[in-house]
Amino acid sequence: MKKLLKSSFSKSIFTFAIAVLLMTIIRNPYHVGILIFLGMNLIITMGLSLLMGYAGQISLGQAAFFGLGAYTTGILTTKLGLPIITAFPLSILLTVSIAFLVGIPTLRLRGHYLAMATLGLGEIVHIVFNELLSLTGGPSGFGNIPLIKIFGIELDNDYKYFVFVWAIVAFILFLSLNIINSRMGRALKSIHREENTASTLGVNTSRLKLTIFVISAGFASMAGFLYAHYVTFLSPGTFSLRFSILLVTMVAVGGMENIWGAITGTVVLTLLPEYLRFFKDFDILIYGIILMSIMILRPEGLYGIKIPLKRLRNNS
Amino acid sequence: MLEVCNIDTFYGKIQALWGVSLRIDEAEIVALVGANGAGKTTLLNTISGLLCPASGSATFLDKRIDGLTPHYIAELGISHIPEGRRLFPVMSVRENLEMGAYTYHAWKRKEETLEEVYRVFPLLKEREGQLARTLSGGEQQMLAMGRGLMSRPRLCMFDEPSSGLAPRLVLEVFKVIKTLREQGITILLIEQNVKRTLEIADRAYVLENGRIVSEGKSSELLQNNHIKKAYLGL
Ligand SMILES: Nc1ncnc2c1ncn2[C@@H]1O[C@H](COP(=O)(O)OP(=O)(O)O)[C@@H](O)[C@H]1O
Ligand SMILES: [Mg+2]
Numbered sequence: 001m002k003k004l005l006k007s008s009f010s011k012s013i014f015t016f017a018i019a020v021l022l023m024t025i026i027r028n029p030y031h032v033g034i035l036i037f038l039g040m041n042l043i044i045t046m047g048l049s050l051l052m053g054y055a056g057q058i059s060l061g062q063a064a065f066f067g068l069g070a071y072t073t074g075i076l077t078t079k080l081g082l083p084i085i086t087a088f089p090l091s092i093l094l095t096v097s098i099a100f101l102v103g104i105p106t107l108r109l110r111g112h113y114l115a116m117a118t119l120g121l122g123e124i125v126h127i128v129f130n131e132l133l134s135l136t137g138g139p140s141g142f143g144n145i146p147l148i149k150i151f152g153i154e155l156d157n158d159y160k161y162f163v164f165v166w167a168i169v170a171f172i173l174f175l176s177l178n179i180i181n182s183r184m185g186r187a188l189k190s191i192h193r194e195e196n197t198a199s200t201l202g203v204n205t206s207r208l209k210l211t212i213f214v215i216s217a218g219f220a221s222m223a224g225f226l227y228a229h230y231v232t233f234l235s236p237g238t239f240s241l242r243f244s245i246l247l248v249t250m251v252a253v254g255g256m257e258n259i260w261g262a263i264t265g266t267v268v269l270t271l272l273p274e275y276l277r278f279f280k281d282f283d284i285l286i287y288g289i290i291l292m293s294i295m296i297l298r299p300e301g302l303y304g305i306k307i308p309l310k311r312l313r314n315n316s
Numbered sequence: 317m318l319e320v321c322n323i324d325t326f327y328g329k330i331q332a333l334w335g336v337s338l339r340i341d342e343a344e345i346v347a348l349v350g351a352n353g354a355g356k357t358t359l360l361n362t363i364s365g366l367l368c369p370a371s372g373s374a375t376f377l378d379k380r381i382d383g384l385t386p387h388y389i390a391e392l393g394i395s396h397i398p399e400g401r402r403l404f405p406v407m408s409v410r411e412n413l414e415m416g417a418y419t420y421h422a423w424k425r426k427e428e429t430l431e432e433v434y435r436v437f438p439l440l441k442e443r444e445g446q447l448a449r450t451l452s453g454g455e456q457q458m459l460a461m462g463r464g465l466m467s468r469p470r471l472c473m474f475d476e477p478s479s480g481l482a483p484r485l486v487l488e489v490f491k492v493i494k495t496l497r498e499q500g501i502t503i504l505l506i507e508q509n510v511k512r513t514l515e516i517a518d519r520a521y522v523l524e525n526g527r528i529v530s531e532g533k534s535s536e537l538l539q540n541n542h543i544k545k546a547y548l549g550l
Contacts, residue, residue, distance in 0.1 A: 187418060204387045
């Protein structure tokens, strides 16, 4: 069993199986819906984890890439009537190209220029969504985005969409684990704190950072595509700086040491607000307190925390 | 093999190297000695591309390398074993070594090179799976040297490999450097320990305040009055 879990393929299949099992247990459309959004968040934060934890760079533009993916496929399928199968690669391609253009000048420089550049990009994208009325419907958005049909099955309910989204989550996990275990992943791990040393060993550090940034934008765009064809309605509010910051927080809270940290953080911060609803008006306050406590008590992130129960059992 | 010509290097507005020239021939051990702050590390960083000289040139195997990026210079066959080891602390010994083989041509032969490096440093094989940060100082230096060899370099530049080591380990380091030369690797060795360094080097350069103040055969420098007084304490 342990050996099986070791390979990235079985880890991904395992994740998918757990998710589907969870779905069959839950059987409540509202909760299944939340887990669909969790899947989308995970797709974005896995990419962000590669960028933050491995390449040591912060992007405040993930919500914009998410939005670009969503709006592009939305506009292409509704306003231009393109089939989804054509809109999908185009939306990824557009997002990835924009990330490439932003990344080229900024990732040559050392330091947090990427955070600043993506912050700017996020604002620009937001303005475009708001002002390009004829295509985006402006602040009130636009709807009627078609549903995805796969092998003749229309994904018209939450259960079908859940399986589709989580299959993609598993695929993205598989991709990420393979990147991490490749020669490129090794190099990524090396540039985090020893960028100079890595470069004298032959690592083209700026190209590597650019590649990983573009990949992370591609993941976000993928999530945007899934979002558009699930919600079928888009408006700019979803794709704000607030969401970008939330995504960065998920990775930081979970832990940047490895991708499982990002996954932990995303699960916790996506589900936490749902549980806090119970506290009515105080939910934001409690959410903030929990976040602060985590960062103070466990700055390296939640992942890898030793559960005290185990120690108690050993002692007794 | 390596020809550095009239290099000036700055940190911002502060000039650290003043018209430095240096030559290394195939299969030589050349030493670069000088006090703390003389500019030895700066010169090494300039050669390996971490710093860009304001003027002057550097040529390696008939190719201009000044102004090139470090990863490109690494591909050409220069290995830089940096001051303070600069290991990847949360990678295992083996992973650190494999990082040393990152260059395009070295990656293809990394298994073979790994065997060779383990033959030079048998201790690293024993510690293969251990995290680099858990090694002792001497072991870390061995690992840094091993990693530097993984790229199958033509020229190895060691920046104070013996610093902070116990005398027995210092001897070990010097012994390894001699074996490397016997295997045909050219060596540029930076040390503060002038006497011992001059004993194994063929030729040497003395750097003071960013300028080369003397150069020549090691045996001659050992007899030089200024050097005797300033570095050998005689
Ligand atoms: N990053 C830096 N920024 C500014 N000055 C530096 C930097 N690194 C070294 N220097 C200065 O350059 C000079 C040469 O330093 P260095 O090359 O490290 O000497 P050495 O290796 O011979 O001890 C010193 O005066 C040092 O203070
Ligand atoms: Mg130095």
